[in-house]
Amino acid sequence: MSQEAIKEKSMILQKEMIEGLFNDLDHTKELGKKVCYTFVPGNLSELIRTFDMLPVYPEINALQSAMRKKSGGYIKEAEKNAHSEDVCTYVKCDVGMMMKGNIGPTGTKIPEPDVLLLSYTGCFTFMKWFETLKREYPNAKVIMVHTPYQENAKMTPSMVEYMVKQFKEEVIPQMEEVTGIKYDEAKLKRMLALSKEAEDWITKIFDTTKHRPSPIDAYFAGVYYIGPINIGFRGTEQAVEYYKELYSEIQERIRLGLGPITPEGEMKEEKYRLVVEGPPNWTSFREFWKIFYDMGAVIVASSYTKVGGVYDMGWRHDPERPLESLAEYCMNCYTNLNIPQRIDLLSKCITEYEADGYITNSIKSCNSFSAGQLGMMREIEDRLEVPVGFIESDLVDPRYFSYSNIKNRLESYFQMLEQRKMMEKETM
């Protein structure tokens, strides 16, 4: 991010956390730690830490490869090896990276997994991904956690019970076996208390977009904010410290009446407030963001920042019900919500954060997000009479990011918003 952004203490804290994790990953043998690959949605960070394992998130590696402009090559490598052009590019980027030596963002080799913790939450592709990795890492233990879908917009007792039984009879015993560490529920509870604290802070942080101007961008900057809780730091003192610090920095921005920080410094004028559905494009992340801030558009809420957990409806980890609460956490991630729930959540964001518009960034890779988005968009348009916009791109495949197409579409959309604002002024 910008020079100005790097000066923020929270950014330094985040950098230290991530560097620390990758440093530990470089020294797993010396540290005597086992390595657990897992996914962001439904990540069981606290449980992984209870067993002193180090997490690796293949999705995060993929998006970092994209930001470092390496994903295109990795994807081609996978496609040479029978991977279809038409499936999730995170998978192909990861497979390609593995074929090229599994060199991670720090330039060193990411250690092989001891455990593939298949938190099968909100995305079918996760299962196929780890079935693929299992064939590459035959010595790794695959631990499957099947998270039932909130098909009826609720988490029933039988769904919780199903997951808790999996934790007790499958996940925990297998983790004990791999690590040689006995399950320590007191330790897990302590971490869950910290998770709850971090979740309170993060909810407050994303709620600051109620202010005008919004002090943060809840999508483009939001993806950095969710970093720590999404890459294994939920349940740590460090995460709590980071979010407290971030919150106080944002409070200061509110006090000063400042808008969000962008890679080119502070956004001067807030012209449009938007809610965005769908993940961002990572290969041209900066250019993508720039289209928005150049137009004075700030994202006041996004569904993407909820993939690793939805906290705005009040749900929190509960140390008094450790395994039950891990189950509920998994079931409550954004892509594990059904389509009407997603519509309700986004509508709530549009209303509460007084958004002027709603944009869908439809990602070719991701059926979990994308299938149903058009119907969601129409429903939101009808329900709230909010102008809706639609763009298409991909996560980490540079072939599917067409800058001029996206820019043209967004410019027309912003023109429409402008006209609407003018009409509203006239009728007032």
Next chain:
Amino acid sequence: MKDLKQIINECKDLAFDLNFTRAKKWKEEKPGRVLVGYMPIYFPREIIHAAGGMAVGVFGGGDRKQIIKGDAYYQSYICHIPRSIMELALDKHMDHFDGFIFPSICDVIRNLSGIFKQHKIGKFVKYMDFPQNFLPQIGGVFYQQEMEHVLEYIKEINGKVPTTDELNHSIALYNKNRQLISEIYAIRQDFPWRLTIEEVYYILRAGTVIPVEEHNEILEQVVAHIRQNIGVPQDKIKVVISGAFCEQPAIGLIKAVEEAGCYVVDDDYMLGSRMILGDIDTTTTKPLEAISNSYIKQSQYSSSIYDVNNPKEYRLAKIVKERGANGVIFASASFCDPSLLDAPIFQNAFNKLGIRYIAFQYSENINQFKVIKEQVGAFSDSIKLWEDEPAAVSNINLTATDSCKH
């Protein structure tokens, strides 16, 4: 006994009747009957039958339904079947259905259940989460609860709670159904010219839209016919089709493969009707548990079932070997995640195992197969030229893989 051609023609009409007329008529014949549409791949139809209903397969509109409204719901990079199912629903082809089941096979079908809920299509919409945990006391119990949930919906409509005897009776009928289908495949393994794969397809697909009792009669007659020495063998290789378990290829494509020089001796077109291998126990006092156990312990491999403890590539290799096939044709619906994500797993393994294959993609609404036909023809020719001996997998040891256990 009816003439085989007549049976096949009747099945063809039933299979592609997008108004589901036979099901509608059946429902109208008696009060309290319910119709439940189910999407691919598999659904335990037994429980609907026992509750006084009929489960009706909804496999999309194929190349017989023009898509006008459905395209507005799906981006171009999503497979075709959800848009044709939407089209069928919005055009009121399924207005006589009481409810809909969306089995947990992929994110597209999952989210389609949400769109049905959003549009309040049917009296109930149930996304049925099949367990990915295969311990009877964990995944098995969860699956039974899912089935109970379906039964509660039916009870709300017709007040019926099936008894143990009724459930066991329904299971027996579907056991019979699966046995007869198995027999057709077993006969075709040695005498594939007695019934083309196109005809098999009509017969099986018809079975998803008519009462099981009627389908069993049809199957019995078909089996009796093909036990006879009918048809003339041709010089064709034997192949297994894999990957076409959800969105169905247009019938022209199903035909094209055999016309291009292959006998299809196994396939996964109508996988749901063949998902359970062997019989489900009909003698227990806990029939839902019996159904659950059958899914956990005796189901066919599928791209939608977590397979780490029983790798699918070896299970397909075993089918190839048992059927005496010369190779595999991987046919995937375009943009079908489960099928396409499995492709490298199968293909890498088959490269090592020495099983020959080709792969192509299709879309249910596309009826142009020239390129695919040429590709299949070349595949068949190359196998015929390369060796006389079939058994392409003779060099592999498949004993480690038990096809019936997860």
